[in-house]
Amino acid sequence: MKSTVEHLSPTRVRINVEVPFDELKSNFDQAYRKLAKQVRIPGFRPGKAPAKVLESRIGRAPVLDEVIQEAIPAKYLEAVSAGEVRTLGRPDFEVTKIEDGETLEFTAEVDVRPEITVPAFGELEVTVDEQEVTDEDVTTQLDELRARFGTLTGVSRPAQTGDFVIVDLSATVDGEEVEEARTSGLSYEIGSGQLVEGIDEALVGASEGETRTFNTTLVAGEHQGREAEVTVVLNTVKERQLPELDDEFAQLASEFDTLDELKDDLRTRLGRVKKMQQGVQARDKVLEALLETTEVPLPEGIVQGEIDARKHDAVHAFDHDEAKFAEWLTEQGQSEEEFDTELRTAAEQAVKTQLVLDSIADAEQVTVSDGELTERIIYQAQRFGISPDEYVKRAQQSGQLGAIFADVRRGKALASVVRQASVSDTAGQKLDLDELFGETKSDEDGEK
Numbered sequence: 001m002k003s004t005v006e007h008l009s010p011t012r013v014r015i016n017v018e019v020p021f022d023e024l025k026s027n028f029d030q031a032y033r034k035l036a037k038q039v040r041i042p043g044f045r046p047g048k049a050p051a052k053v054l055e056s057r058i059g060r061a062p063v064l065d066e067v068i069q070e071a072i073p074a075k076y077l078e079a080v081s082a083g084e085v086r087t088l089g090r091p092d093f094e095v096t097k098i099e100d101g102e103t104l105e106f107t108a109e110v111d112v113r114p115e116i117t118v119p120a121f122g123e124l125e126v127t128v129d130e131q132e133v134t135d136e137d138v139t140t141q142l143d144e145l146r147a148r149f150g151t152l153t154g155v156s157r158p159a160q161t162g163d164f165v166i167v168d169l170s171a172t173v174d175g176e177e178v179e180e181a182r183t184s185g186l187s188y189e190i191g192s193g194q195l196v197e198g199i200d201e202a203l204v205g206a207s208e209g210e211t212r213t214f215n216t217t218l219v220a221g222e223h224q225g226r227e228a229e230v231t232v233v234l235n236t237v238k239e240r241q242l243p244e245l246d247d248e249f250a251q252l253a254s255e256f257d258t259l260d261e262l263k264d265d266l267r268t269r270l271g272r273v274k275k276m277q278q279g280v281q282a283r284d285k286v287l288e289a290l291l292e293t294t295e296v297p298l299p300e301g302i303v304q305g306e307i308d309a310r311k312h313d314a315v316h317a318f319d320h321d322e323a324k325f326a327e328w329l330t331e332q333g334q335s336e337e338e339f340d341t342e343l344r345t346a347a348e349q350a351v352k353t354q355l356v357l358d359s360i361a362d363a364e365q366v367t368v369s370d371g372e373l374t375e376r377i378i379y380q381a382q383r384f385g386i387s388p389d390e391y392v393k394r395a396q397q398s399g400q401l402g403a404i405f406a407d408v409r410r411g412k413a414l415a416s417v418v419r420q421a422s423v424s425d426t427a428g429q430k431l432d433l434d435e436l437f438g439e440t441k442s443d444e445d446g447e448k
Helices: 021-038 051-058 061-083 135-148 199-203 247-253 259-292 300-316 322-331 336-363 370-384 388-397 401-420 433-437 441-447
Strands: 002-009 012-020 087-099 103-112 125-128 151-154 164-173 183-189 211-217 227-241 422-425
Touching (some): 002 061, 012 021, 012 061, 021 051, 021 061, 021 103, 051 061, 061 087, 087 300, 103 300, 125 259, 135 247, 135 259, 199 211, 199 227, 259 336, 259 401, 300 322, 300 336, 322 336, 336 401, 370 388, 370 401, 388 401
Parallel strands (some): 125 422
Antiparallel strands (some): 002 012, 012 103, 087 103, 151 227, 164 183, 164 227, 211 227
16 A cells, blocks of 8 residues: 655645555455345355355445445555554545556545644743732631521511522513423522522512512523513511631531631631632643744634534524524624634634643653543543443443543643743742642652
């Protein structure tokens, strides 16, 4: 087999392949076996007719078609490997020549990963927010802890923000009742924002037994995006009474004997959380700086695939009803053209990020261990509320295991870049990246 690679652009190539028929013997044998099972020939059991008898019955063309369908993908992969081509997406095949008994020639046009020159990572400089644990932060944590141990007491005054209420709800759209919106005996904290928009304003100032109505836009269900008139009946009003902030509360809510010990522990925990937030901000800003300073030609086919996937996900929420989706966009004050522009921008950024991080991962020979892949699978399974085995099964069925592996590898590549960048906070203090992200494995090995 002979193959050559023709560069059509920085992101697309044409692979020209010439295959002698001598190399197709196994493909012909397989084609004869397959076709023989499909054709009944008097005097022969299914699948047992000799090749010449089979050809005399059905002709040479079906055999050649079967051989070509089987041979081209395999020979394409051989050519890709021989030419060390880093392909992206699916190729477009074209048979350019068939000389029966002599040669098969075909071309494959496919997107490829472009050559990318990244900046020196040590030259990347970013600034993140200063992270300081304030007394107000500790007080907020204490208030949240007190709320967990609070008690609800009925009151006879009008409802106000922070109260817990029991309500009945119903809604109508164009005068017709929305069945799925009807509920009774619903518990709700005013101001939590956990129900439909407008309900908090309707409830504040209402008394037990009072009925109020308000208009809102439905965000789910059959009437998603439509304006509805909602009726809410206030049945019960209760306020939360918080325990006193003292040593007794510290003993009730924690393993500590005194309030001061509890405060110190909360301050330490908040410090760790803020360090994690600082690390996330550092990662995001380093990635942003890396992309801004790196030129990347984008393969249009891959970008379009990303656009199509994102558009599919957006329309999926409307049962793939394009008209409903267009109506929703109008209600959001956005045209389809504006949506498509935003979609393309996001898709291009996503593809650029993947290409840059893949290039860095290759250059730095980043590997992913079984433990790291398992850790990501467990994390994702917990997010979706399913077992890791079920998550893996679904990922295999949808062909997403490779994508999970690639995401972990890209994350490790980005972590490597962040460690080498210069990261300071707004106070001018240079951050200890080992403290933020933990020591690298090589560092740990060196200490042993």
